[in-house]
Amino acid sequence: MERSGTWFKFSAAFFCYLMIVSASLLFRAASVNSEYLIGVGSYDITGPAADVNMMGYAMSGQNAAGIHFRLRSRAFIIAEAATTSSEAKRIAYVNLDACMGSQAVTLSVLSRLKQRYGDLYNEQNVAISGIHTHSGPGGYLQYVIYIITALGFVRQSFDALVDGIETSIVQAHENLKPGAIYLNKDVLLHANINRSPNAYLNNPLAERNRYQYDVDKDMLLLKFVDGTGAAVGALNWFAVHGTSMNNSNLLISGDNKGAASRFMEDWFAKGQIKSSLIREGRAAEFTTMAGRRLREAITATLVEQGYSTNIEVVISGLTNTYSQYVTTFEEYQVQRYEGASTLYGPHTLSAYIQEMKRLAIALAGGSSVDPGPTPPYLVDQLVGFLPGVVVDSTPAGINFGDVKQDVPQNASYTAGDVVEAVFWSACPRNDLFTNATFSSVEQQSTNGNWIPVFDDEDWELRFLWSRPSSLSPQSFATIRWEIPTMAAPGIYRLRHFGAAKPLIGSSLNYFSGTSLTFTVS
Secondary structure, rough: EEEOOOOOOOOOOOOEEEEEEEHOOOOOOOOOOOOOOEEEEEEEEEOOEEHHHHHOOOOOOOEEEEEEEEOEEEEEEEEEEOOOOOOEEEEEEEEEOOOOHHHHHHHHHHHHHHHHHOOOOOOOEEEEEEEEOOOOEEOOOHHHHHOOOOOOOOOHHHHHHHHHHHHHHHHHHHHHHEEEEEEEEEEEEOOOOOHHHHHHOOOOHHOOOOOOOOOOEEEEEEEEEEOOOOEEEEEEEOOOOOOOOOOOOOEOOOOHHHHHHHHHHHHHHHOOOEEEEEEEEEEEEEOHHHHHHHHHHHHHHHHHHHOOEEEEEEOOEEEOOOOEEOOHHHHHHOOHHHHHHOOOOOOOHHHHHHHHHHHHHHHOOOOOOOOOOOOOOOHHHOOOOOOOOOOOOOOOOOOOEEEOOOOOOOOOOOOEEEEEEEEOOOHHOOOOOOOOOEEEEEEOOOOOHHHEEEEEEOOOEEEEEEOOOOOOOEEEEEEEOOOOOOOEEEEEEEEEEEOOOOOOOOOEEEEEEEEEEEOOO
């Protein structure tokens, strides 16, 4: 953000993004003073929905087998309004429905942006932050420890992320318009817990007594509006682990943070607003007390440098790369999961505080800092051992898309019921159907036309993929719709779309299937 013409300088050396916002933005008059240029963009980043190990739990058997709802890259660009769009200083912030940022992904995106825009977007002003879902395809990081269970590097996962992030940033760049930013903050109870309370209790009693809770309960919201005051996007920080789904889930999903974004987008003008609910953190996952100490140190440094005490420091995390956990020195001694996963030892937090204070001083003084060494790009050296799709097939006399198990004839349902059909299908790795769908619910209009009303993007509709055995070339797609209360009465049908790979030749066979009709009353 901006303070008196001085912009925060993002340093690639630390892979952290620090957003400092004046609390004077809390309440504005109804008329909008367009202080910024604001652009938003959103694009599908859903990777392979079959066979690829999920990133997060590192469970060897947790391989994707369908879609709960699609993953997205949501880009926000904030630029100065006082200059032309091509010259304005700016920040590009990307909220990613992925487990974490990836150094290789970040470097690839920056390379592509340089080809498009020169030095306009670079390592100093682009932050790509993961929501920490553990239900997205893995294999996209460049360090071996994080891709072992994915059987190495997975090009499809990687490309889906890079392509989607680039496209969302391009969209945001192309729709930059005058606007303003609102900030608000409140307490949200009964929504998060501390999973390592014993480690937390090892912090000094006097420090713990300063806080009512052993986790952060503050929720902070940035709302972006255009020149007319209409909402165009929102960013929200709340400290909760992004994993409501456990390690038995096989459906690609944005989990609780992705769901919050989807619901908010549906709520605000049916997708006209791009929103994100993202975990508070940094390049690593900080414990509650570690995060508190870091924010306090940054705030105190900025105040010493002349900033008002009425500021908000938000350290936005899992950004641009990943380095596991950071605990306090005291929590490290307990060696719970977080302490044991603090890779750089018990003084890691002290190192972060030291360097963030140095950055804060540079920010306040408007001076530059040495960015440090450029991180390596190792993608060209990576290998993957996930077998490719050899062939898809169906039994004799059966076509791809044929119904294997249909909706009961003349069936009638009401809100809350579940309706499903099973289709003969093919491996979803053949085509990711980016910005398209494997599943659809269609409603018949009064003139007899069929109108799609739900698809892979929707919480209520699920695409489940399976094989009769692990090496079988045959597969099935179950399309399952949990009928929501919003569903209008009428005649409906389920549909499935896919692409089959032949044994010889490279041309895919695209197909579709349709269930019997049924009534929702």
